[in-house]
Amino acid sequence: MKNSTKSIEHATPIDDISGLKLSSSKMYTMSDIYEEEANNILQATLKYLSAIPTKKEAPFAYSWLLLLHEEMFGQVWEWAGKLRHTELSIGVKAYLVPMELKKLSDDIVYWRANKTFDTIETATRIHHRAVQIHPFQNGNGRWSRMLANIYMRQNGLMPVKWQEDLLSKENKKRDAYIEALKKADGGDYGDLILMHGVTY
Numbered sequence: 001m002k003n004s005t006k007s008i009e010h011a012t013p014i015d016d017i018s019g020l021k022l023s024s025s026k027m028y029t030m031s032d033i034y035e036e037e038a039n040n041i042l043q044a045t046l047k048y049l050s051a052i053p054t055k056k057e058a059p060f061a062y063s064w065l066l067l068l069h070e071e072m073f074g075q076v077w078e079w080a081g082k083l084r085h086t087e088l089s090i091g092v093k094a095y096l097v098p099m100e101l102k103k104l105s106d107d108i109v110y111w112r113a114n115k116t117f118d119t120i121e122t123a124t125r126i127h128h129r130a131v132q133i134h135p136f137q138n139g140n141g142r143w144s145r146m147l148a149n150i151y152m153r154q155n156g157l158m159p160v161k162w163q164e165d166l167l168s169k170e171n172k173k174r175d176a177y178i179e180a181l182k183k184a185d186g187g188d189y190g191d192l193i194l195m196h197g198v199t200y
């Protein structure tokens with residue numbers, strides 16, 4: 001075992017800590033980092049979900065989509081709010097990310113103006129497209145779920161109570177969630193819409 005001041009029992013050491021803003025003199029475990037992230041995300045949650053966010057506060061414009069990710073992860077990671085330049089196993093090709101994200105923000109404006117879908121379906125589609133694009137190195141799931149929640153809150157619904165241990169592979173709800181996302185990839189949004197109905 002590595003010489004460390006901190007026990008890493010019960011936690012997996014994280015493999016990619018490049019871009020970690022936390023002190024380098026300490027050895028961090030996955031659960032330490034997850035906790036730091038959760039604290040950071042909590043600040044964004046309070047900002048956007050405790051009261052109804054105005055359209056000025058949460059405009060769903062391209063630059064705000066990036067800003068929200070920065071607000072959720074910027075105290076922990078250098079790559080927060082910055083579009084990825086590398087390919088991942090999920091997501092569009094890196095060079096397509098800016099265009100796809102701009103299309104999404106334009107679509108949100110259009111969907112809202114034309115009442116194309118009801119609020120839950122719009123939130124569901126935002127969530128699905130955002131995570132399908134996968135604009136960032138990490139945190140795409142939490143960011144896309146936050147986007148959907150902000151949209152719902154802004155439009156008179158309460159946010160979805162995602163079990164944020166969705167991260168853990170042991171969480172059975174995660175499998176159902178991933179399955180619902182995959183169905184939505186094929187144009188069937190039904191299951192994912194139902195999941196957005198489970199609010200506070």
Ligand SMILES: Nc1ncnc2c1ncn2[C@@H]1O[C@H](COP(=O)(O)OP(=O)(O)OP(=O)(O)O)[C@@H](O)[C@H]1O
Pocket residue numbers: 090131136137138139140141142143166167168178181
């Ligand atoms: N086949 C898949 N396996 C895992 N995640 C998937 C898959 N398809 C889509 N996703 C989405 O990608 C997200 C994971 O991406 P990423 O690791 O960037 O997000 P995160 O916020 O760090 O993690 P998490 O969403 O697990 O909290 C999942 O939450 C889900 O929304």
Ligand SMILES: [Mg+2]
Pocket residue numbers: 138139140
């Ligand atoms: Mg992740």
